[in-house]
Amino acid sequence: MNALIAGVHEFPERKTVRSALEIQALSARAALDEAGLTPRDVDGYFTVAGSGGTGPLPILDYLNLNPRYIDGTSVGGASFVVHTHHAAAAITQGRCRVALVTYGSTARSSGIPVGTRERIAGDYLDQFEGIYGTSTVGLYAMVAQRHMHEYETTEAQLAQIAVACRRHAGLNPAALYRDPITVKDVLTSPVISTPLHLLDCCVITDGGGAVVLVHPDLARNLPKPGIRILGAAEAVAHTSAGRRDYLVSAAAQTAPRAFGEAGVSHGDVDMAMIYDSFTITVLMTLEDLGFCKKGEGGRFVEDGRLELGGELPINTDGGGLSSNHPGMRGIFLIIEAVRQLRGECGPRQVKNCRLALVHGTGGALGSRHSGATLILGRG
Amino acid sequence: MAEYAKPLPDITPESRPFWEGCRRREFLIQRCRGCGEFQHYPRGVCARCWSSDLEWLKSAGRGRVYTFTVTHRTQARGFKDETPYVLAYVELEEGVQVLGNVVGGDPARVAVGMPVRVTFEDVTSDVTLPRFEPA
Numbered sequence: 001m002n003a004l005i006a007g008v009h010e011f012p013e014r015k016t017v018r019s020a021l022e023i024q025a026l027s028a029r030a031a032l033d034e035a036g037l038t039p040r041d042v043d044g045y046f047t048v049a050g051s052g053g054t055g056p057l058p059i060l061d062y063l064n065l066n067p068r069y070i071d072g073t074s075v076g077g078a079s080f081v082v083h084t085h086h087a088a089a090a091i092t093q094g095r096c097r098v099a100l101v102t103y104g105s106t107a108r109s110s111g112i113p114v115g116t117r118e119r120i121a122g123d124y125l126d127q128f129e130g131i132y133g134t135s136t137v138g139l140y141a142m143v144a145q146r147h148m149h150e151y152e153t154t155e156a157q158l159a160q161i162a163v164a165c166r167r168h169a170g171l172n173p174a175a176l177y178r179d180p181i182t183v184k185d186v187l188t189s190p191v192i193s194t195p196l197h198l199l200d201c202c203v204i205t206d207g208g209g210a211v212v213l214v215h216p217d218l219a220r221n222l223p224k225p226g227i228r229i230l231g232a233a234e235a236v237a238h239t240s241a242g243r244r245d246y247l248v249s250a251a252a253q254t255a256p257r258a259f260g261e262a263g264v265s266h267g268d269v270d271m272a273m274i275y276d277s278f279t280i281t282v283l284m285t286l287e288d289l290g291f292c293k294k295g296e297g298g299r300f301v302e303d304g305r306l307e308l309g310g311e312l313p314i315n316t317d318g319g320g321l322s323s324n325h326p327g328m329r330g331i332f333l334i335i336e337a338v339r340q341l342r343g344e345c346g347p348r349q350v351k352n353c354r355l356a357l358v359h360g361t362g363g364a365l366g367s368r369h370s371g372a373t374l375i376l377g378r379g
Numbered sequence: 380m381a382e383y384a385k386p387l388p389d390i391t392p393e394s395r396p397f398w399e400g401c402r403r404r405e406f407l408i409q410r411c412r413g414c415g416e417f418q419h420y421p422r423g424v425c426a427r428c429w430s431s432d433l434e435w436l437k438s439a440g441r442g443r444v445y446t447f448t449v450t451h452r453t454q455a456r457g458f459k460d461e462t463p464y465v466l467a468y469v470e471l472e473e474g475v476q477v478l479g480n481v482v483g484g485d486p487a488r489v490a491v492g493m494p495v496r497v498t499f500e501d502v503t504s505d506v507t508l509p510r511f512e513p514a
Contacts, residue, residue, distance in 0.1 A: 118455035120386060127388030127398075128420035131508070132480050133458035138448050138466050146446035149491040193466075194449040241426035242419040242475030246446065246468075366446075366468075367478075 003088035003099075004219055004226030004379060007035030007212035008335040014176045014205040014324060015108050020050070021062045023104030023208035028063065031210035036223045037098055044069040044096030044213075046083035047103060048328065059102060069096040075236070075370035076362020077275055080211070080330035082372045085232035087213045097215045101334075104208030105326035114204050114327050115277075116192065119364065129367060137201055137278065139366030141193040143246050144280035148195060150247060153298035155195050158279040159186035162199050162321050164306040165276060169318025171308075171348035176203050177322045200279040202320035202329070209331045211338075219379065227338045230355075231262030231375035238368035250371025251288035251359055258373040259290075264355060266291055269375075271340055271350040272312055273333035275361040276319040282306075285359050289373070308348060316340060316348045330360035330372070337376050354378055383502045385457030390506075396435050397421045401507040406438045406497045408473055419475040440497035441514060442471040449486045465489050469511050483512035 009030035011023050018026070024047070032038060045067040049055045055072020071086050073079055080101055087099035107114055115137040120130035147153045163183055169175035181199060189198040219226045235253035238244070259265065266289075276282045283297040291312060292300040306314045315321070317336040320329045337356035339345050356376045363369035390398045400407035410417050411425035412432040424431055447467035453459060465481040467489070481489050483498070494514040501507045 113454035116452060116454040118386060118458070124391070124393065124422075125420065126386070127390065127394060129478055131386045131388055132466055132478060133385070133450060133453060133455045133461065133464055134466055134478065135450070135453055135455055138450055138453075141448035141450075142446040142466065142468060145448055146491065149446070191449075191451045193451065193453075196448075239420075239476070241416070242477070244476065 001088040001092045001229045001232065002216055003091035003213050003229060004216055005211060005229070005334070005338050005376070006214045006218070006222050006224065006226050007031040007037070008210070008338045009034065010174070010209040010324070010332060010335045011104070011207050012174050014207060016106065016206045020104035020106050020208065021059055024059050024102040024210065025063055027104070027208050027210035028100055028102050031212045034224060035212045035214065036221055037212065039063065039065065041098045042100050043067050044087055044090055044099035046071045046087050046099060046101045048072065048079045049074040067096065077277065077328040078330050078360030078362035078370045078372045079328060081333060081358055081360035081374055082234050082370065084211060084213065084229070084334055084374060085234060085372060088229045088232060091213055091215050097218065099213040101211040101331065102208065103328060103331045105328065106206045107327040108204050108206045112204070112327070115201055135193065136364055137196060138193045139364035140278045140280055141196045142366040143284065144195050146246055147280065147284070151295035151298065153283070155187055156183050157298035157301055158200055158283060159183040160301045161276065161279040161282045161306065162186050164304070165315045165319035165321040167307055168316045168348055169322035172318050172323055175318035175323035176205055196278055196280070202277050202325040203322065205324050205326045207324050207326040209335050211331060211334050225342055226379040227341050228377045228379050229374060230264065230377045231258035231260070232373065233257035233261070234370065234372040236368065236370050246366060247294070249284050249288045249361065249365055250369060251285045251373065254371050254373040255289040258375050262375040264375060268355050269312065269357045270353045270355050271316060272314045272357040272359070273337045274314050274359050275329060275333065276315055276321045277325070277361065279321070281361055281365060282314065284365060285361060289359060308350065313350050316345060316350060328362070330362070333358045333360055334374065341376060341378050387503065387506055393423050394421060398506070400435070401499055401509055404499045406440050406509055407435045408438050408471070408475060409433045410436050417473050417475050419477055438497070439472050442469040442495055444481065444489060444491055444493045444495060445470040445476055446491055447481065447489050449489070467511065469495055479509055479511055481511045
């Protein structure tokens with residue numbers, strides 16, 4: 001695609017007195033500043049639908065912007081990965097030249113129990129799902145349970161994913177939790193919904209961020225090296241009329257398309273940002289992306305393979321499991337991957353990082369979810 | 380009957396036959412008269428061919444646990460005092476998966492593949508919910 005990521009910003013606080021709109025405004029200003037651009041340059045805008053369901057309208061009002069291209073795609077935590085795909089496509093088609101993707105949330109200070117509250121959306125499906133004490137963590141837990149049954153995956157293997165993310169969080173001053181943890185710590189943390197323990201679950205924070213994409217014509221004026229979008233794909237998986245194989249996620253659809261478009265293979269990937277709402281999300285995604293065979297994820301995540309210095313370092317910022325998850329996390333996957341490709345990550349830098357994979361998962365693996373993959377490379 | 384503090388189904392004309400079936404202690408599943416496919420949850424069109432020509436058939440009410448979770452900590456409305464409770468997908472003999480609660484046994488004994496049968500609980504004077512219990 002003919003577009004570059006020119007600026008990124010992750011809002012640094014994990015608990016804030018600011019509004020979700022101010023978080024986005026401050027993040028957008030910082031990301032534009034990093035790209036050497038001004039608010040007047042923005043002609044494309046991408047964000048999720050807020051509680052009012054009107055997509056970008058409130059933030060466009062707040063920022064006093066009148067872009068010529070807007071997108072309010074809302075498919076859960078993967079939304080911002082989808083937005084980045086759509087923004088790159090819009091720039092490639094000449095529909096806009098400078099696109100902003102933003103996110104802001106005050107889930108923590110608002111006391112929203114994101115994972116454990118009943119999953120009721122206010123639509124027709126609630127009467128068949130949400131009335132049974134069905135929570136987000138419960139729906140992911142059922143996938144983990146089935147995976148353990150089918151492939152003898154263990155709780156200790158899932159815990160390795162949390163341990164890897166926490167080790168990386170220790171190298172990120174902005175991460176919410178930074179003290180190292182062990183597999184035993186995960187397994188002795190309270191059971192939330194079997195087989196998932198507290199430390200298998202992502203944190204709840206306030207936060208947000210912004211990503212700026214530009215047409216390559218603007219690249220020569222950029223202060224930072226532009227990051228290319230080599231491949232992009234999105235997909236959904238759902239209850240399939242009651243005939244679903246819940247051990248296959250949307251990543252199985254996106255991976256061949258994203259790798260095919262990029263013309264690269266798994267061995268070329270230097271680091272990956274894998275949506276980690278729960279440890280099982282990572283294990284399933286790694287299998288479905290094709291980094292290992294279906295059913296072998298448990299063994300794949302052992303022996304430090306996912307840690308810095310390992311074969312496939314993931315979630316070098318500490319992930320949603322230890323750093324930042326204000327309800328949706330997709331934008332942080334992109335921000336960290338871009339910083340890794342620029343070589344800006346200091347003690348958590350992946351050496352000679354040239355190719356990064358981002359995969360977002362939104363919704364619930366155990367009912368319906370979106371999956372979106374980006375393959376990013378140095379300009 | 381004690382007041383039911385959990386969310387209740389918002390029954391509409393589209394779903395009323397299913398919920399009236401539960402009142403009669405029948406678990407109804409839809410079959411498309413066009414392509415013959417069963418489906419659950421019930422809906423206004425066949426999920427395979429989008430025909431509206433659907434019939435309601437009584438399920439034998441037997442199935443196996445496809446997967447489950449025992450919830451120990453929850454903020455779900457009305458469920459805090461119910462922990463631990465079992466949420467499961469049950470695969471009916473007719474081939475469709477149904478989300479629901481497995482009741483009437485020790486949650487720690489629920490397992491993938493366990494045979495279950497549908498049972499019903501009148502939770503209000505108007506609403507009967509399907510449940511599953513060990514068969």
